Amino acid sequence: MALLEVEHLDVRFPLRRGEIRAVRDLSFSLQRGERLGIVGESGAGKSVLAFSLLKLLSRPGRIVAGKVRFEGRELTSLSERQFRRLRGNRLAMIFQDPLTTLNPVLTIGQQMIESLKAHRRLSTRRARIVAIDKLRQVQVSSPERRLEQYPHQLSGGLCQRVVIAIALLLEPDIIIADEPTTALDVTIQAEIITLLKRLCDEHDVGLIVISHDLGVIGQLTQRTLVMYAGRIVEQGPTREIINDAQHPYTQGLINALPQMTLPRQRLHQIPGSMPTLSEVPSGCAFHPRCAYRITPEGVPRRDCIENVPEPVRSGECQVACHWVAELIAREPAEERAT
Numbered sequence: 001m002a003l004l005e006v007e008h009l010d011v012r013f014p015l016r017r018g019e020i021r022a023v024r025d026l027s028f029s030l031q032r033g034e035r036l037g038i039v040g041e042s043g044a045g046k047s048v049l050a051f052s053l054l055k056l057l058s059r060p061g062r063i064v065a066g067k068v069r070f071e072g073r074e075l076t077s078l079s080e081r082q083f084r085r086l087r088g089n090r091l092a093m094i095f096q097d098p099l100t101t102l103n104p105v106l107t108i109g110q111q112m113i114e115s116l117k118a119h120r121r122l123s124t125r126r127a128r129i130v131a132i133d134k135l136r137q138v139q140v141s142s143p144e145r146r147l148e149q150y151p152h153q154l155s156g157g158l159c160q161r162v163v164i165a166i167a168l169l170l171e172p173d174i175i176i177a178d179e180p181t182t183a184l185d186v187t188i189q190a191e192i193i194t195l196l197k198r199l200c201d202e203h204d205v206g207l208i209v210i211s212h213d214l215g216v217i218g219q220l221t222q223r224t225l226v227m228y229a230g231r232i233v234e235q236g237p238t239r240e241i242i243n244d245a246q247h248p249y250t251q252g253l254i255n256a257l258p259q260m261t262l263p264r265q266r267l268h269q270i271p272g273s274m275p276t277l278s279e280v281p282s283g284c285a286f287h288p289r290c291a292y293r294i295t296p297e298g299v300p301r302r303d304c305i306e307n308v309p310e311p312v313r314s315g316e317c318q319v320a321c322h323w324v325a326e327l328i329a330r331e332p333a334e335e336r337a338t
């Protein structure tokens, strides 16, 4: 059984001027110890997805359809109280900016010890020992001294290590990390990526990493979901997605990576921008930006404009694209001809 199963999830924000469908018919699963990446430009619905998994959606957002199962247990029907217990103990979240996650008026020790005492029956002395142990696990030097310090006395990288240590305090089964390295410089980014990988492997923790940066996803995860305008457009093993992306949007993200650009060359960019979630184009939401919506003969593909593409299997990946479906459908005929 998968550790986490999401089936046909639909999240909406009813507003006076119309409804925003932030997540549409989205399904995926996460195995114990697996590292899963969710990638897409900002506005794709990635963070809304993460917040809905943790029942942290801001009003008026709500899950209107679909199931979220954790170890087979349905979560969407749990009361706020039942969910709070689960969120504290089994599911943890790491936010983008460590300085805004940590309370600036409390020492690191106060934050860690209070969090432990709120969820476990531990004496202050015992909680302090656990906090020091977690800081050691995330390779924070002089952990006893750090417990007495305030967040502003630590560097950005050190703060993020502390945030990770706090996420590990209650030994969760799943950590959801929303842009965990975006606020950090490149060297610290690499250290945090290595640290997260090691911790997940050692503790068998499932990790969901949300990022706009396919480079980070490529280094950190084993499987990737690519999101566009609230839907998954491609999913599969990360190495397949990086080395042989099928969906035109994923190809665009890969071509936009700095490492794909030669020195003195301008960065490649996907033309246009992500639609707002209240005005998603008809058919394939990516069609206004996609070169393949026109056939090589110059004929517009009507399907692209009129029908939402269903995912099709391509190698080890699932791809939601009419053009890819056409190529796959043609494959056996071409093979027969040769």
Ligand code: SF4
Pocket (backbone or CB within 6 Å): 247, 248, 249, 284, 285, 286, 287, 288, 290, 291, 292, 293, 301, 304, 309, 320, 321, 322, 323, 324
């Ligand atoms: Fe492009 Fe059409 Fe594929 Fe969408 S379905 S990505 S518009 S080719």
